Amino acid sequence: xxxxxVSRLVGLRRERDALSASSSAAAAxxxxxxxxLEHARERLxxxxxxxxxxxxxxxxxxxxxxxxxEEVARQAETEFADAxxxxxxxxxxxxxxxxxVQNCERVAREMGALK
Amino acid sequence: xxxxxxxxxVAAAFRQSSITLxxxxxxxxxxxxxxKSERDRVAALPITKATAIERLDEWVGDLRGNSRAGVDGxxxxxxxxxxxxxxxFLHGSLDAYYNARLEWALADHIREKLAAKIEAAYAGGVxxxxxxxxERQLAKIxxxxxxxxxxxxSMIRAAQxxxxxxxxxxxxSPHAVLxxxxxxxxx
Numbered sequence: 001x002x003x004x005x006v007s008r009l010v011g012l013r014r015e016r017d018a019l020s021a022s023s024s025a026a027a028a029x030x031x032x033x034x035x036x037l038e039h040a041r042e043r044l045x046x047x048x049x050x051x052x053x054x055x056x057x058x059x060x061x062x063x064x065x066x067x068x069x070e071e072v073a074r075q076a077e078t079e080f081a082d083a084x085x086x087x088x089x090x091x092x093x094x095x096x097x098x099x100x101v102q103n104c105e106r107v108a109r110e111m112g113a114l115k
Numbered sequence: 116x117x118x119x120x121x122x123x124x125v126a127a128a129f130r131q132s133s134i135t136l137x138x139x140x141x142x143x144x145x146x147x148x149x150x151k152s153e154r155d156r157v158a159a160l161p162i163t164k165a166t167a168i169e170r171l172d173e174w175v176g177d178l179r180g181n182s183r184a185g186v187d188g189x190x191x192x193x194x195x196x197x198x199x200x201x202x203x204f205l206h207g208s209l210d211a212y213y214n215a216r217l218e219w220a221l222a223d224h225i226r227e228k229l230a231a232k233i234e235a236a237y238a239g240g241v242x243x244x245x246x247x248x249x250e251r252q253l254a255k256i257x258x259x260x261x262x263x264x265x266x267x268x269s270m271i272r273a274a275q276x277x278x279x280x281x282x283x284x285x286x287x288s289p290h291a292v293l294x295x296x297x298x299x300x301x302x
Contacts, residue, residue, distance in 0.1 A: 093282055106289070
């Protein structure tokens with residue numbers, strides 16, 4: 001049986017907190033990307049004349065902007081998908097680190113090295 | 116050699132070390148998965164045929180013992196001067212009443228049939244294992260798992276010291292993760 005060094009928990013908790021912060025930041029990026037995507041889609045609908053602009057008018061956005069709006073919406077979709085995938089990985093890592101710290105704390109307590 | 120060339124070769128060497136380290140860690144983790152699968156397999160191996168037959172005999176012995184008391188009671192009921200009592204008793208729990216007596220009457224037959232089934236199962240390719248042998252094999256696998264976990268933790272720490280982050284498995288052994296540096300094998 002390996003002897004344990006309870007001070008190692010400090011580093012593990014620090015890693016867990018860093019991963020948790022990364023996960024929160026990634027979740028914030030997902031929200032931001034979703035907002036941008038919704039905005040891009042709205043702009044596209046306005047350009048196509050299927051949604052009112054900020055003044056409640058239909059068809060006031062130049063139709064020539066449609067290809068550009070489509071391009072922006074496509075990019076926003078890609079960014080949103082990427083952000084969501086990154087957030088999923090970050091969340092899994094944070095959960096894994098949290099679980100590992102809990103296991104280590106339990107074992108340290110069982111061995112009388114931690115109150 | 117210019118400074119830029121030197122940095123480039125250092126960066127390339129660092130990148131190569133990272134790749135090698137990553138492969139080594141992956142290799143260790145694959146080995147761990149195999150060991151854990153092997154542990155599950157050994158833990159689930161059936162007992163030997165002889166032990167299975169011993170268990171069967173023990174169970175049939177219990178069957179006889181439990182039903183004998185009920186049969187003695189039935190015989191006494193048959194011999195009683197009034198028959199009212201046993202009729203009421205029958206209405207109480209007919210199934211349990213008859214089952215207990217059938218077990219007594221058929222215990223040898225049940226034993227014979229089950230023993231034949233057990234024999235057939237082992238003859239069909241089932242390999243049994245003695246308890247002591249199972250414990251020996253599990254202890255060996257556990258020791259190998261502990262060695263792998265210690266080596267993995269040692270590599271992760273070496274990587275961290277070199278500025279490379281390798282995420283620990285969520286089910287990593289807390290004993291390895293909390294182990295003193297001096298107790299881990301050199302990476």
